[in-house]
Amino acid sequence: MDPQHSGRGLRTKRADQRRSLPTTLLRRVEQTLREALPWRPGQLKLGPASPGQPRSPSLSPADEDGLRSLPGGQVAETRISISVDGSRLRLVQTARRRVVGWGCVELPEGAISGGTMADSQILGTALDRVFSAKQLPRKRTRIAIPAVGSAMKVLPVPWLEDEELQQAVSDEATRLLGYSEADSYLWWQEVPGRRRDRRVFVLTCPREPVVVMIEACELARVELEDMDLGILSAARCANQRDAIVASVEGACVEAVAIANDLPVYARSVLASPPTREAAEDLLPAEISLCIAAVEEQRTAARDGVPPPIYLCGSAARSQALAERVRIRSGRRPSVIAPPLFVPSDLPAAEYAAALGMAIKEPQQD
Known part of the structure; x- marks a missing residue:
């Protein structure tokens, strides 16, 4: 649909310029996960959701209704962006900066606990069921996860060499944000600009939910291209x-x-x-x-x-x-008003976290 008739304007230029918004977790933790987890890519196999329950790609009538606006299929240059929102998954299917489908499904009991991902087996089974039933492409998938247990702050730091700066950031994150190397991931980036004081953006995220999400994607044979915190992804959508x-x-x-x-x-x-x-x-x-x-x-x-x-x-x-x-x-x-083409009947605010993943620029290595 023409965005001029959808009530949602386009501000693509600003979104394209926002490559420095420091939110990506996946690539910084990937090597650590590969060393810590007792499996390697391709080794995991998706089993039953629970003992005695056979694996099935079928959807419940409620889930079918929730996904009625998601056409599925192997559309050229398509990408699936997902947000884990409470006890549900919201999915957006895009192709060439245009939303071609969307949908929402409830997660089974046990997948979420305390506001975040808890069981990779249940979550992986739910992902596989949706991707199988709608024949969605499993490559280039992006996922926004809840921010429970995460913390972020712009911190002033002294002018130090790289190794000393890394230690200074870690010390400040421990003191101010409750960062623990054993239980959390730490990501930081210097804030650009000319000033006498030096500032860095610091983000900490608990390890366990990230591990659960990556393992669930591996179980469901979903190729995870990018991961972010849902509230930051929604902010990107606000543009x-x-x-x-x-x-x-x-x-x-x-x-x-x-x-x-x-x-x-x-x-x-x-x-x-x-x-x-x-x-x-x-x-x-x-x-x-x-x-x-x-x-x-x-x-x-x-x-x-x-x-x-x-x-x-x-x-x-x-x-x-x-x-x-x-x-x-x-x-x-x-x-x-997301900076991409969206149908007028898409409730963009409800899908803001998933839409924010769809418009995110590829991570620059």
């Missing part, structure tokens, strides 16, 4: 220099503040008690923290323009939640 992006999936609240094209603040919180209602109660306060973080980082030239707020995932469906955010922040959530 704004300054923005607040937030989501609620199940009992988990995730929010990120983008300032000058960099995530300067992010939180992923499991509500207590672990209910959807408790998570929605937390969201307005988390957005207020993000607004403060953006305003602290912005230049004087843009001080008079408040950063837009975007509600993504399941949160985008709730008008009552949007009104609570408006009352707390003083502004209404904005309508997300």
Whole structure:
């Protein structure tokens, strides 16, 4: 469909320029995983989802309905982008920067625990069932995962040589972000720009969910091209220099503040008690923290323009939640407009994390 009739504009140039947004985890951890896991590519075989349950590519009627807008098939130059959102998978099929299909399926019980991936066997079986039933291409797949347990921050660091700088970043990540070499991955990148002080963007991510996701893809024979955190992928879909992006999936609240094209603040919180209602109660306060973080980082030239707020995932469906955010922040959530061709009936805000993976530039080695 022509984007001029879809209500969603194109801002492709800015998206193409955002190659430095430091979010990719997969390539930095791949070698570590290959050394740590007791298998090698191609060695794993997908077994039953549970004892006595035969493997089957068939979908339930509910899943068939959720995937009705996903045509599937081996379309030329197609790519599948997936987001793990609470207890469901959202899938987007794209070809040449155009969305050609989308769909959503519920994950079986046990696949997700505590807001993140827990069982690679169950998750791998679910992936295989969707790819088999819709005859989707298994190469060049991109996946956005929940940010539970992750932390990120822009840190000031001294002017040191490379090896000393690496140690300084690790020490600061341990002190400020709770980084543990045994349990987490660490990724950092120097923030470009001319200034007296040196700054780096630092991201830590727990090892276990990454391992589970990669193992699930291996079990399902899905070739994983890229992986990212869902809330950062949704921010890429928003395609704004300054923005607040937030989501609620199940009992988990995730929010990120983008300032000058960099995530300067992010939180992923499991509500207590672990209910959807408790998570929605937390969201307005988390957005207020993000607004403060953006305003602290912005230049004087843009001080008079408040950063837009975007509600993504399941949160985008709730008008009552949007009104609570408006009352707390003083502004209404904005309508997300992905920088690619999308059909007018695609609920882009709900699929923001998957769409963000679809538009992501290939990682530069």
